[in-house]
Amino acid sequence: MAKQPRSPAELEKLSIIPVDPNISIRLYFRSADLLFKQAHIYKLEHDWEHAYVLYMKFTNLGISELPKHPAYKNAENKKSLKQLNRNCLEALEALEQMKPVLEEAYASHVKKIEQAEEAKKASSISNQTTQWLLQQRPVETVSKDWNLQDALKGVAGVRTEYSEVAKSPTTGTGYQKAEYPSLSLHNQSDGYVYQAQLPTSVQSPPQLPPKIRQQPTLPPKIPINRDIHSPELPPKIKLHEDKEIHRSGPTTDASTERGEPLRKLLLPKRLHARFVGIADRNTRNKIETCGILAGTLKNNILKITTLIIPKQTGTPDTCTTENEEDLFDIQDKHDLLTFGWIHTHPTQSCFLSSVDLHTHCSYQLMLPEAIAIVCAPSQTPNFGIFRLTDPPGLDIISNCKATPAFHPHPDLPIYTAAEGDGHVGIADYDFTVLDLRDNK
Numbered sequence: 315m316a317k318q319p320r321s322p323a324e325l326e327k328l329s330i331i332p333v334d335p336n337i338s339i340r341l342y343f344r345s346a347d348l349l350f351k352q353a354h355i356y357k358l359e360h361d362w363e364h365a366y367v368l369y370m371k372f373t374n375l376g377i378s379e380l381p382k383h384p385a386y387k388n389a390e391n392k393k394s395l396k397q398l399n400r401n402c403l404e405a406l407e408a409l410e411q412m413k414p415v416l417e418e419a420y421a422s423h424v425k426k427i428e429q430a431e432e433a434k435k436a437s438s439i440s441n442q443t444t445q446w447l448l449q450q451r452p453v454e455t456v457s458k459d460w461n462l463q464d465a466l467k468g469v470a471g472v473r474t475e476y477s478e479v480a481k482s483p484t485t486g487t488g489y490q491k492a493e494y495p496s497l498s499l500h501n502q503s504d505g506y507v508y509q510a511q512l513p514t515s516v517q518s519p520p521q522l523p524p525k526i527r528q529q530p531t532l533p534p535k536i537p538i539n540r541d542i543h544s545p546e547l548p549p550k551i552k553l554h555e556d557k558e559i560h561r562s563g564p565t566t567d568a569s570t571e572r573g574e575p576l577r578k579l580l581l582p583k584r585l586h587a588r589f590v591g592i593a594d595r596n597t598r599n600k601i602e603t604c605g606i607l608a609g610t611l612k613n614n615i616l617k618i619t620t621l622i623i624p625k626q627t628g629t630p631d632t633c634t635t636e637n638e639e640d641l642f643d644i645q646d647k648h649d650l651l652t653f654g655w656i657h658t659h660p661t662q663s664c665f666l667s668s669v670d671l672h673t674h675c676s677y678q679l680m681l682p683e684a685i686a687i688v689c690a691p692s693q694t695p696n697f698g699i700f701r702l703t704d705p706p707g708l709d710i711i712s713n714c715k716a717t718p719a720f721h722p723h724p725d726l727p728i729y730t731a732a733e734g735d736g737h738v739g740i741a742d743y744d745f746t747v748l749d750l751r752d753n754k
Contacts, residue, residue, distance in 0.1 A: 321420040325367050331375045334712060337679070339385040343394045344642070345680040346375050348651060350401050353408070355611045362412045364614065369405040369412075376402045568737035570682060570704040576737035579653060579683045580617040581607075582745040586697050589621060589656055590689050592749070597660040597691055602633035604657035606641065607685070608650035616683055618653055623749040630661045631720075632669060640750060652680065656687035664690040664698040666729050668720050671702070674729075675711040678702050685732045701732040 333342060353368035376398045380386060386395075568576040593603035606622040622644065625636040635641065645652065654677050657670075666674065666686060677684040678701060688698045702708045707728035714723065732738045 319416070319419040319423045320363060321417065325363060325370065325416070331371055331379060333375070333379040333383050335382070335384050336715060337676075337712065339380070339383045339388075339391060340394075341676050341679065342375065342380055342383065343391070343398065344652075346372055346380070346398055346401075348680050349375070350405065351649075351651060352611055353405065357408060357412075359613065361614070362416055366409065366412050366416060369409050373402055373405045373409070376405075566737050568735045571706075572704055574682060574704070576683050576735065578615045579685065579738050580609075580615060580743075581685075581699070581738060581740050582618060583740050583742040585618070585621060585656075585745060586687070586689060588745075588747065589687075590658070590691055592623060592747070593658045593689070596628060597658055600630045600660045601628040602631065602658050602660060603628060604633040604635065604655060606635075606652060607654040607656060607687070608645055608648075609653055610649070611651060616651070616653055618745065620648065620650055620746045620748060621656070622650075623747070623751055625751055631667070633657055644748060644750065652677065653683065654681075654685040654687070656689065659688055659690040659693070662690065663693045664688050664695050666700050668716075668723060669718060671707075671711050671723065671728060672714070672718065674700070674702060675708065678704075678708060679712060683737060685738060686729075699732040699738055700729050701735075702729050703727050 331345075349368050349372040353365050353372060356362075356365035356368060380398070385391065566576060566578050568578075570576060589603075589605055590597075592605075596603045604624075604626055606624060607618050608620045608622055609616060609618040611617075622641065624638070624641045627634050627636065644650075655674070659665075666688065670686065670688070674684070674686040677686070682704070684701065686700045688700065690696050690698075702711060706724075706726050707730075710724060710726065710728055
């Protein structure tokens with residue numbers, strides 16, 4: 315079913331991203347960068363609705379919300395702010411171009427709905443009129459006791475008193491011969507007897523004229539636009555003379571616990587085994603290993619195409635990335651978006667620890683579809699794909715003020731298996747590994 319157009323006002327309601335002063339401003343800079351890149355991709359694909367929402371989120375974050383962060387004016391953020399402001403100008407220009415196109419698409423959609431309602435109403439009136447006229451048709455009945463004598467009563471020149479015509483139970487014609495008076499008629503005036511000259515044969519009763527069936531007069535036909543009842547295709551609206559507007563690409567029925575839709579995220583089938591092999595030496599030494607899941611956005615599908623192994627330090631229970639600027643530069647160079655992370659549990663089972671929950675919160679705040687993969691080679695199960703529930707998990711963890719060390723959280727369903735919600739698909743395709751560690 316074609317997606318129904320939405321007005322710019324409806325789309326703008328989806329653009330609010332509040333800033334939490336307790337979350338690192340660097341995370342918001344990365345979130346803003348991810349929003350801007352996604353919006354640019356949707357714009358290139360002429361998917362104006364998705365592009366409009368993401369550009370609105372980006373400008374709302376960069377212009378309205380991020381200045382409220384206490385670290386906004388810190389000297390170390392000067393470079394990031396310069397890039398943010400430059401991107402905001404581009405985003406505002408794109409919004410100005412797209413808004414009238416979206417308004418036109420929405421107005422056209424509303425007009426079609428109104429036309430369809432008018433045609434439906436006219437069709438209903440026509441049907442009611444026809445039904446009323448059919449109810450007014452005269453009812454033709456023929457009495458079972460009909461006879462010619464009664465039918466000829468009052469007709470000039472016919473003496474019904476001398477003819478008694480009735481239905482005959484034996485003749486095929488349904489009539490019997492009329493009986494006439496005696497052939498000898500006595501004239502009382504002169505006493506002379508006259509002989510009546512009667513016809514030699516009695517004619518059959520005259521046939522009645524055929525019945526004329528009255529046809530009801532139907533109301534005039536009301537012209538109906540047939541295009542209104544045909545399947546409605548998404549309108550193709552030109553932003554420029556050589557570019558047609560497209561709606562969204564493939565979607566899923568998956569959504570967060572609060573009902574926000576989740577896009578399809580594709581994961582390479584062999585990525586898990588490949589990562590476990592890369593981490594094998596650390597696993598045997600009981601040291602955690604982590605990697606970044608990066609990829610591309612195309613036709614509304616997030617596809618993990620690259621496994622990045624950043625510089626890092628690890629312990630039996632933790633893993634911390636180093637030189638993140640190098641990681642960001644690599645992603646920018648290859649036009650890669652961040653879709654989540656993967657790490658091992660060499661000594662523990664397959665779950666998200668309290669530290670893992672906080673790590674993943676930063677990814678999911680940037681991207682609702684972001685996933686956390688846990689590999690526990692010596693346990694059963696040895697592999698799991700998770701995300702924070704939203705709500706309550708994302709709200710609980712993002713507002714948790716505890717130290718980074720292990721600590722308890724409320725006994726609530728804070729995270730869930732991402733495979734179960736239908737937005738993650740595992741497919742057999744090739745992917746790239748970028749190992750940024752000095753000592754591999």
